[in-house]
Amino acid sequence: MRARTVLRNIVICLVNDGVNILLLRWMSAVDSLTATLIMKGAVLLTVVYLLHCEGATVVRTDDYPVVNDRPIIGVLSQEQSYYLHTKYPEENYTSYIAASxxxxxxxxxxxVVPILIGKDRAYYEELxxxxxxxxxxxxxTYFNQSDGYADAGQHIYEIAQQLxxxxxxxxxxxxxxGFELLIILASGRGYPENRITCYSYSNIPLDFTDDYKSSKMFKEAPEDITEMLGKENVTVNAHQFCIVDENLISYNLTDxxxxxxxxxDDYGVKFIASxxxxRYPFYGVQFHxxxxxxEWKxxxxYPHSINAVKSNRYFMDFFVKECRKSLHQFESQAEENQYVIYNYEPHFTGVLGSAYHQxxxxxxxGTST
Incomplete structure (x- = not known):
């Protein structure tokens, strides 16, 4: 569709060029009044020319982004946990996505479109x-399992770079x-992994860097949101690994x-939270x-105060706004319907003791019962 629009505008520009040249030649053979009228018409045609020529090249800027009002985001699945497997021993479930x-x-x-693990490169490129x-x-889950979460994540990371x-x-x-995986992929997968062990199972505030307001993620964040994030215990942490500044420095990732x-963390280790x-629109947070x-276990x-809910909503609102700059789409409504998450039903896993409510x-x- 975009190619047709560009071609149409180029043709219009060429036609207008030709008309203007003919007008200039004709003006020498007519009286002054007619020439004045023709000149006004030529000016009008020139304006049309400029407007169409401006439209012939699609340019995206930070100030005036192209907006997609029907964004669809892929969510990567991961290997079925041992705990959930024990709750569904007869089913052949191999991966899951927490409904939260x-x-x-x-x-x-x-x-949302679920992205399955264990697929070849072509699957991820097409999707x-x-x-x-x-x-x-x-x-x-672990990063060393074949055809799992990390392998799928690597395909996604590399394809996104190419795009x-x-x-x-x-x-x-x-x-x-997922944030840890991004940094490990940037470092080059291998042993030892570029992260450290830590222990953080608390609700804690963020300690923003001095220049955080000039970042892409936070430059438009309302002051009340950053105030809550920076002073209240509203970010949920549940991790036994983390990324610290030295991980970026030692692998030359600071640029x-x-x-x-x-x-x-719970023992005073300073880790990267966001x-x-x-260069790329890639973002990560260590918290949830x-x-x-x-999530309601x-x-x-977990903090469920108004401030906790409001401040944490900012992150997905920001990311979806970023995704609206992508103009990808399915070939048809019928194809779209085949991929979306509505083809699957969430299971009430919280009642079975899982940390995930659904x-x-x-x-x-990718089939489900």
């Missing part, structure tokens, strides 16, 4: 050509384990990844913005 991530995306005005961004969620290098805006957001905040790529609104003590469960080929 799906709800978080939907609450910000986007729809990423139809969706507008990818959320890599947190969880509890952005070609001028095709494509954002990624990593939460907790590519910008730290915007830190937090302290980060963004300096989705849990304040959508009492023993976890989960989407997938079989190897």
């Amino acid at each position: 991530y799906v709800k978080d995306v939907e609450a910000s005005g986007a729809r 990423m050509g139809k969706i507008n961004g990818v959320l890599i969620p947190g969880g509890a 952005n290098d070609a001028g095709d805006y494509f954002p990624i957001f990593g939460t907790c384990l 590519d990844w910008r730290v915007t905040s830190h937090s302290l 980060v963004e790529h300096t 913005p989705e849990k304040s609104s959508f 009492l023993s976890k003590n 989960c989407y469960l997938f079989e190897p080929r």
Whole structure:
């Protein structure tokens, strides 16, 4: 569609050029009144020419982005946990997505397509050509399992780099384990992994860097939101690994990844809490913005105050706004309907003792019962 529009505008520009040349030649053979009228018409044609020629090149800027009002975001699944497997021993579920991530995306005005693990490169390339961004969620899986979460994440990371290098805006957001995966992929996967062990299972504030307000993630953040995030215990942390400044320094990542905040774990270790790529629209947070609104296990003590909900909503609202800059789309409504999360039913896993209130469960080929 965009190519047809560009071609049409180029043709209009060429036609207007020809008309203007003919007018100039004709003016020498007519009286002054007629010439004046013709000149006014030529000026009008010139304005039309300029307007159409400006439209012949699609340019995206930060101030005037192209906006997609029907964004669809892919959420990466991960290996089925041993605990959930024991609760569904007869089913062939091999991967899952916590429903809180799906709800978080939907609450910000986007729809979700599940991204399955264990697929070949072509699967991820095709799907990423139809969706507008990818959320890599947190969880509890390893990065060394074949055809799993990390392998799929690597495909997604590399394809997104290629798209952005070609001028095709494509954002990624990593939460907790997803954030750690982004940094490890940037470091080069291998042993030892570029992260450290730490222990953070508390609700804590963010310690913003001095220049955080000039970052892409926070430059438009309302003051009341950053005030809550910086002074109240509203960010949910649930991780036994983390990324520290030394991880970026030792792998020469400080030019590519910008730290915007830190937090302290339960033993005082200072870890990176939020980060963004300096060239690509890639973002990561070590905490869980989705849990304040959508996870309810009492023993976890997640903050559900108005301030906790309001401040954590900012992150997915920001990411979905980024995804609106992508113009990818499915070929038809029928094709779109085949991919969206509505084809699957969430299971009430919280009643079975899971930390996740609800989960989407997938079989190897993405089927579900």
